[in-house]
Amino acid sequence: MDSIIGVKYNGGVIIAADSNNARSILVYQHNLDKIAQIAPNAILGLSGPNADLVSFSEYISKNLKLYSLSNPGQDLSTKATASFCRNTLAVALRKGPYQVQTLLGGWDASPASEDGEGSMYFLDYMGSLQKVNYGIQGYASNFALSVLDREWKEGLTKEEAIKIVDNCINVLDTRFLISQPTFTIKSASK
Amino acid sequence: MARRYDSSTTTFSPEGRLHQVEYAIEAINNAGTCVGLRCSDGLILASERKVTSKLLAPVKTSEKTYKISDECVLSVAGLSSDASILIGQARLEAQRYLYQYGEPMPVEQIVTQICNYKQSYTQYGGLRPFGCAFLFAGYDTFHGMQLYQTDPSGNFSGWQATVIGANNSSGKSFLKNEYNKDDAGIPDVNSGLKLAVKCLNKTMDSSGNGPEKYELFVMREKEGGGVEHKTLTKEEVKEIIDKVEEEGKAAADA
Numbered sequence: 001m002d003s004i005i006g007v008k009y010n011g012g013v014i015i016a017a018d019s020n021n022a023r024s025i026l027v028y029q030h031n032l033d034k035i036a037q038i039a040p041n042a043i044l045g046l047s048g049p050n051a052d053l054v055s056f057s058e059y060i061s062k063n064l065k066l067y068s069l070s071n072p073g074q075d076l077s078t079k080a081t082a083s084f085c086r087n088t089l090a091v092a093l094r095k096g097p098y099q100v101q102t103l104l105g106g107w108d109a110s111p112a113s114e115d116g117e118g119s120m121y122f123l124d125y126m127g128s129l130q131k132v133n134y135g136i137q138g139y140a141s142n143f144a145l146s147v148l149d150r151e152w153k154e155g156l157t158k159e160e161a162i163k164i165v166d167n168c169i170n171v172l173d174t175r176f177l178i179s180q181p182t183f184t185i186k187s188a189s190k
Numbered sequence: 191m192a193r194r195y196d197s198s199t200t201t202f203s204p205e206g207r208l209h210q211v212e213y214a215i216e217a218i219n220n221a222g223t224c225v226g227l228r229c230s231d232g233l234i235l236a237s238e239r240k241v242t243s244k245l246l247a248p249v250k251t252s253e254k255t256y257k258i259s260d261e262c263v264l265s266v267a268g269l270s271s272d273a274s275i276l277i278g279q280a281r282l283e284a285q286r287y288l289y290q291y292g293e294p295m296p297v298e299q300i301v302t303q304i305c306n307y308k309q310s311y312t313q314y315g316g317l318r319p320f321g322c323a324f325l326f327a328g329y330d331t332f333h334g335m336q337l338y339q340t341d342p343s344g345n346f347s348g349w350q351a352t353v354i355g356a357n358n359s360s361g362k363s364f365l366k367n368e369y370n371k372d373d374a375g376i377p378d379v380n381s382g383l384k385l386a387v388k389c390l391n392k393t394m395d396s397s398g399n400g401p402e403k404y405e406l407f408v409m410r411e412k413e414g415g416g417v418e419h420k421t422l423t424k425e426e427v428k429e430i431i432d433k434v435e436e437e438g439k440a441a442a443d444a
Contacts (some may be wrong), residue, residue, distance in 0.1 A: 083292030
């Protein structure tokens with residue numbers, strides 16, 4: 001039921017997530033933050049049962065914190081962070097899976113550009129990992145992926161990216177059965 | 191008398207020393223020398239191959255230098271059988287990291303893991319320490335080319351240039367004078383190789399050594415990322431030994 005939308009722009013990424021917390025026909029709250037900041041330069045948008053959202057994001061962020069304390073000055077790149085998340089999901093799959101569909105977005109310094117570059121990874125609960133320019137988790141993908149397919153291009157500014165996310169949310173408002181009155185939006189950049 | 195506190199690794203002596211660890215360090219001072227040099231364009235590991243008998247089969251790959259991962263190599267001084275276990279452990283840890291993070295394990299982390307492993311044999315289990323020291327040469331994107339030295343106590347330190355094994359003190363004092371002489375700058379690999387051979391000549395017992403007594407290894411950064419490993423062939427080693435001899439003669443005549 002959750003909608004997670006992620007868009008990469010020139011110099012960073014933004015992730016938007018609906019803020020509903022619901023089970024069956026009951027909505028518990030309209031202000032749940034489903035985008036965890038797992039590292040100083042990385043955000044993880046998660047969709048799934050509340051318990052798994054929390055247990056997975058906290059496990060990842062605390063392990064990343066331990067790594068940064070044990071290895072001062074060596075920040076894990078977004079790619080390494082994504083590999084770590086994937087590995088965690090893949091190992092848990094055959095034991096007790098984390099039922100989370102996620103979008104990982106991060107910022108890394110880059111020799112090619114002063115503003116650095118953003119990268120986005122699509123990670124599903126079975127541990128498939130794919131680097132993408134944009135992505136959507138949840139039913140929302142059926143509606144809004146076509147918007148992104150049409151409107152995303154290389155070299156977007158942050159404002160343009162936000163506008164595109166806005167367009168996605170409008171499509172959901174119009175055509176998606178579930179009412180999602182509020183969205184949270186976060187970005188990872190310099 | 192220290193004797194009563196010698197036998198167990200896991201006991202301090204009244205003076206606060208771990209004798210077994212110290213004896214392990216002694217064992218390495220009888221082993222073939224290893225020299226490590228950080229150069230402006232790479233890293234050199236130069237080792238002495240102690241040939242104990244003419245009947246020994248010629249070395250197929252390396253006797254002293256071992257690859258841990260695509261970005262990390264080490265040379266051994268001490269008990270080869272002990273080293274073999276630790277090398278296997280280092281390779282396993284490096285691959286585990288690569289499996290989990292999708293990126294090569296940073297060199298200092300490999301060194302720390304192995305040293306923690308060595309340290310555990312000085313604190314519990316009632317087992318003796320590993321009788322070998324390593325020179326780790328590796329590359330990572332955080333600190334570039336790095337050289338580390340480890341010993342049986344599980345201590346390690348980073349170096350620009352260092353020597354382990356037999357006569358390491360004379361080797362080190364030679365390097366103190368010759369490496370980065372008068373702040374002229376650290377040598378490039380070509381000069382570094384000659385310096386390493388000169389250093390080994392100083393630490394080796396005999397003189398007039400043939401190329402089979404030296405094992406020379408170079409690690410260089412590759413275009414487009416990663417590193418290349420090169421163990422010099424017998425001919426290339428001979429070239430360097432000859433050059434060093436020439437230069438030595440020229441300096442003596444001058």
